[in-house]
Amino acid sequence: MVKEYINGNKDRFLAELFDWLRIPSVSADSRHKGDVRKAAEFVKEKLATAGVDKVEICETKGHPIVYAEKIINPSLPTVLVYGHYDVQPADPLNLWTSPPFEPVIKDDKIYARGSCDDKGQVYMHVKAFEIMMKNNLLSCNVKFMIEGEEEVGSDNLGTFVKENKAKLKADVILISDTALISLDHPSITTGLRGLSYMEVEVTGPNRDLHSGVYGGAVANPINVLCDMIASLHDENGRVTIPGFYDKVAELSAAEREALNRAPFNVNEYKSELGINEIKGEKGYTTLERTGVRPTLDVNGIWGGYTGEGAKTVLPSKAHAKISMRLVPNQSSAEITELFTKHFKAIAPEYVKVKVMPHHGGEPAVTPTNSKAFGAASKAFEEVWGKTPIPTRDGGSIPIVALFKRELGLDTVLMGFGLDSDAIHSPNEHYGVKNFLLGIETIVAFYKHFAK
Amino acid sequence: MVKEYINGNKDRFLAELFDWLRIPSVSADSRHKGDVRKAAEFVKEKLATAGVDKVEICETKGHPIVYAEKIINPSLPTVLVYGHYDVQPADPLNLWTSPPFEPVIKDDKIYARGSCDDKGQVYMHVKAFEIMMKNNLLSCNVKFMIEGEEEVGSDNLGTFVKENKAKLKADVILISDTALISLDHPSITTGLRGLSYMEVEVTGPNRDLHSGVYGGAVANPINVLCDMIASLHDENGRVTIPGFYDKVAELSAAEREALNRAPFNVNEYKSELGINEIKGEKGYTTLERTGVRPTLDVNGIWGGYTGEGAKTVLPSKAHAKISMRLVPNQSSAEITELFTKHFKAIAPEYVKVKVMPHHGGEPAVTPTNSKAFGAASKAFEEVWGKTPIPTRDGGSIPIVALFKRELGLDTVLMGFGLDSDAIHSPNEHYGVKNFLLGIETIVAFYKHFAK
Numbered sequence: 001m002v003k004e005y006i007n008g009n010k011d012r013f014l015a016e017l018f019d020w021l022r023i024p025s026v027s028a029d030s031r032h033k034g035d036v037r038k039a040a041e042f043v044k045e046k047l048a049t050a051g052v053d054k055v056e057i058c059e060t061k062g063h064p065i066v067y068a069e070k071i072i073n074p075s076l077p078t079v080l081v082y083g084h085y086d087v088q089p090a091d092p093l094n095l096w097t098s099p100p101f102e103p104v105i106k107d108d109k110i111y112a113r114g115s116c117d118d119k120g121q122v123y124m125h126v127k128a129f130e131i132m133m134k135n136n137l138l139s140c141n142v143k144f145m146i147e148g149e150e151e152v153g154s155d156n157l158g159t160f161v162k163e164n165k166a167k168l169k170a171d172v173i174l175i176s177d178t179a180l181i182s183l184d185h186p187s188i189t190t191g192l193r194g195l196s197y198m199e200v201e202v203t204g205p206n207r208d209l210h211s212g213v214y215g216g217a218v219a220n221p222i223n224v225l226c227d228m229i230a231s232l233h234d235e236n237g238r239v240t241i242p243g244f245y246d247k248v249a250e251l252s253a254a255e256r257e258a259l260n261r262a263p264f265n266v267n268e269y270k271s272e273l274g275i276n277e278i279k280g281e282k283g284y285t286t287l288e289r290t291g292v293r294p295t296l297d298v299n300g301i302w303g304g305y306t307g308e309g310a311k312t313v314l315p316s317k318a319h320a321k322i323s324m325r326l327v328p329n330q331s332s333a334e335i336t337e338l339f340t341k342h343f344k345a346i347a348p349e350y351v352k353v354k355v356m357p358h359h360g361g362e363p364a365v366t367p368t369n370s371k372a373f374g375a376a377s378k379a380f381e382e383v384w385g386k387t388p389i390p391t392r393d394g395g396s397i398p399i400v401a402l403f404k405r406e407l408g409l410d411t412v413l414m415g416f417g418l419d420s421d422a423i424h425s426p427n428e429h430y431g432v433k434n435f436l437l438g439i440e441t442i443v444a445f446y447k448h449f450a451k
Numbered sequence: 452m453v454k455e456y457i458n459g460n461k462d463r464f465l466a467e468l469f470d471w472l473r474i475p476s477v478s479a480d481s482r483h484k485g486d487v488r489k490a491a492e493f494v495k496e497k498l499a500t501a502g503v504d505k506v507e508i509c510e511t512k513g514h515p516i517v518y519a520e521k522i523i524n525p526s527l528p529t530v531l532v533y534g535h536y537d538v539q540p541a542d543p544l545n546l547w548t549s550p551p552f553e554p555v556i557k558d559d560k561i562y563a564r565g566s567c568d569d570k571g572q573v574y575m576h577v578k579a580f581e582i583m584m585k586n587n588l589l590s591c592n593v594k595f596m597i598e599g600e601e602e603v604g605s606d607n608l609g610t611f612v613k614e615n616k617a618k619l620k621a622d623v624i625l626i627s628d629t630a631l632i633s634l635d636h637p638s639i640t641t642g643l644r645g646l647s648y649m650e651v652e653v654t655g656p657n658r659d660l661h662s663g664v665y666g667g668a669v670a671n672p673i674n675v676l677c678d679m680i681a682s683l684h685d686e687n688g689r690v691t692i693p694g695f696y697d698k699v700a701e702l703s704a705a706e707r708e709a710l711n712r713a714p715f716n717v718n719e720y721k722s723e724l725g726i727n728e729i730k731g732e733k734g735y736t737t738l739e740r741t742g743v744r745p746t747l748d749v750n751g752i753w754g755g756y757t758g759e760g761a762k763t764v765l766p767s768k769a770h771a772k773i774s775m776r777l778v779p780n781q782s783s784a785e786i787t788e789l790f791t792k793h794f795k796a797i798a799p800e801y802v803k804v805k806v807m808p809h810h811g812g813e814p815a816v817t818p819t820n821s822k823a824f825g826a827a828s829k830a831f832e833e834v835w836g837k838t839p840i841p842t843r844d845g846g847s848i849p850i851v852a853l854f855k856r857e858l859g860l861d862t863v864l865m866g867f868g869l870d871s872d873a874i875h876s877p878n879e880h881y882g883v884k885n886f887l888l889g890i891e892t893i894v895a896f897y898k899h900f901a902k
Contacts, residue, residue, distance in 0.1 A: 028761065028762065089756070089760075089762055205726055206726075207724075208876040209875075209876060211776070212847050213870050214741065216740040217740040217845075218726065219726070219730035222749035223680065226681045226749065226752075230678045273669060274656060275801055277801040279801045280668045286668045295667030297673075298754075299766075301754050301769065303751065303752050304749065304752060306753040306772075308479060308480060309480070309603055309809065310772065310774070311479065311539055311602075312875060313875050315751075321762075323666075348728075348730070350729065358760065395661060423661050424659065425660060427658070
């Protein structure tokens with residue numbers, strides 16, 4: 001019945017999703033503030049049409065949160081679905097093969113910013129809910145909380161959660177914002193890394209100088225920034241910030257063995273990324289490096305003349321955005337503080353340094369022995385014919401730790417993307433098959449969870 | 452008579468110069484191609500009005516060269532004036548206190564891109580020529596060669612010089628494109644550094660990646676570029692490129708002593724630049740570091756997300772513009788090759804590296820015992836009441852070495868700027884006093900040179 005309904009309505013499902021993807025809801029860019037709200041209004045209306053009891057746009061200090069609920073019987077279990085309708089910036093635009101906000105299907109994949117992260121995955125829940133409503137299958141209460149600031153650190157969600165604990169009462173959180181190992185290897189994410197995201201500014205002279213007149217006599221802030229960044233890793237690929245690894249939960253030999261049992265082919269990985277060699281912290285495998293080890297990456301750097309041709313400038317300032325992925329039991333606030341202290345400490349006397357934190361988020365591990373995890377596992381078995389593999393994901397969904405802390409709720413991370421979906425990159429895409437199987441799996445989850 | 456003429460016409464001189472400064476002749480930016488030509492047409496017309504025998508716009512593969520001459524008597528000495536009418540890009544625009552191409556006088560200084568480098572200094576020669584013509588003072592033949600590609604490496608001037616040796620026959624080259632120590636300490640530049648200007652590109656993965664999903668397992672090209680740049684200097688501030696110093700002419704103790712006799716106050720220098728400490732190659736003074744030692748500076752760097760807010764991207768590429776200032780007897784072509792070889796050699800296996808040379812130029816030393824240098828020295832004494840101090844300049848005017856090689860001519864570098872004029876920077880300016888005294892000094896130069 002579910003399969004038939006999906007097949008009979010899939011063109012409409014996709015057309016609706018495309019309308020949503022056309023709204024450039026880039027939360028990081030203030031010029032898109034109106035678009036972000038339009039995307040909220042869109043999902044509010046679709047939830048209303050699908051049959052929720054009530055749906056509202058909840059204002060925050062930033063972008064709004066869409067809340068909806070369908071309470072069929074207060075004594076039945078309640079699932080709280082979390083997702084986000086905001087998207088990453090689309091630049092560099094010139095690398096997209098089709099415009100980021102004009103979705104198209106190529107090779108059975110939906111190409112658009114947000115197709116996988118996270119509008120495409122949120123929309124599976126909206127349509128799964130529609131199916132259950134239309135076919136009288138809903139066996140639990142459902143609540144939806146779809147926010148618009150996930151890509152900028154969910155700054156206002158914490159306050160919302162704290163102020164609405166009664167409203168958000170539920171038995172489990174269900175999130176689709178992660179990836180499967182592959183279409184052949186369904187998986188459920190059981191751990192997520194946290195994040196500290198910093199911006200640094202190094203100032204040398206009080207104005208841009210002529211590199212001929214001053215070069216060699218005055219410290220160049222770009223060179224100094226490069227020195228400082230280079231010093232943040234040692235020769236074994238370890239982060240040199242004092243105390244950085246102090247609270248990292250080391251895995252037991254058994255846990256490491258289990259983690260490395262997930263299918264992974266380094267040659268396929270290298271070839272898919274077009275690299276000759278992988279690189280990371282010495283003594284760990286790729287799955288460990290992205291799953292259970294903390295890391296530090298420069299996400300952006302700029303300074304001096306970056307236009308066409310040559311300009312012989314010794315610039316006044318150089319900048320970088322630097323983020324750290326954190327693992328249990330690191331704390332984002334602590335690591336932010338350690339970074340700030342260290343970066344200032346290593347600044348040589350001939351420059352001035354500013355360190356500004358952007359958003360952060362806590363790492364999280366979800367239980368694999370809960371009723372909800374069992375229901376998710378059975379849902380995959382039923383729809384995919386295979387038991388899903390538990391994995392640790394490198395990305396961050398800071399809200400998972402927040403939910404545990406504030407609401408006392410565990411989360412099930414039932415994501416249907418693929419690592420190759422190019423989320424946060426040009427040409428983000430999402431498989432039509434992932435989208436449709438995802439809807440079916442979500443419906444199956446409710447069935448098993450209600451049992 | 453000269454002083455009176457200048458005083459009587461200074462408002463017109465400045466108004467004419469302002470018209471020229473309003474033309475944004477940015478040679479590095481192809482969008483300004485038409486403006487570059489307009490600036491050439493402008494000076495062509497002004498030279499014609501001032502009374503040259505002939506003036507022409509000479510086409511090249513790039514921007515044109517303006518050539519003019521006044522031959523009063525073939526048996527008299529001939530001065531060939533070189534200068535450039537192109538200017539540096541004006542960005543970052545937001546740091547200008549008045550628009551770069553809308554010249555204004557503030558505190559007796561002309562603020563505009565090109566006011567000092569080099570339109571303002573070229574225009575002194577045009578007006579000095581006018582004065583000599585109007586007052587029947589011209590005692591030498593004069594030739595003008597004003598190019599439009601100095602700020603992008605004078606790529607086509609070499610060909611022009613080689614193909615026009617007869618036309619360019621002269622006894623000395625006169626250039627005003629350098630700086631005085633101060634208005635109290637007139638000086639003549641006797642040495643210039645050469646230049647190798649490179650652009651590098653480091654490529655990691657074949658697309659921008661999500662730093663959560665891949666961070667820690669795949670080399671980040673920005674981090675790698677920072678490592679590579681950091682490794683280009685050792686702990687003593689010396690450039691680590693093998694062979695970089697091999698051909699550097701070391702100064703004798705006496706030469707070093709003479710060079711350091713120029714007035715220099717490190718506290719004033721630091722306070723003027725707003726820095727707490729100077730930095731440079733160990734074992735050398737600031738005057739040596741900028742005058743006689745080769746250097747390496749990053750002029751620009753970019754990669755990843757550089758917009759507002761935070762984007763957790765592990766970028767595919769990182770870029771930098773890196774230039775080296777060269778001293779006698781280094782060769783730009785050799786250093787370019789050494790850099791290229793070294794930068795590729797230090798690239799780790801997990802990235803791909805491209806190295807592209809921009810323009811270069813040879814270092815030069817000008818004689819201090821020539822008749823022309825003596826005439827310049829006397830001209831300063833007459834107008835400024837002080838004997839000019841010979842100095843070594845950190846900047847590059849690659850054409851000086853070219854003139855020596857192709858035309859066999861020495862150059863006199865009679866520049867009237869100040870290091871604090873912020874050339875190549877926001878708020879470039881040029882003192883009205885420098886401009887007017889410069890005109891007077893140039894007229895005096897001709898008088899002494901003709902003797």
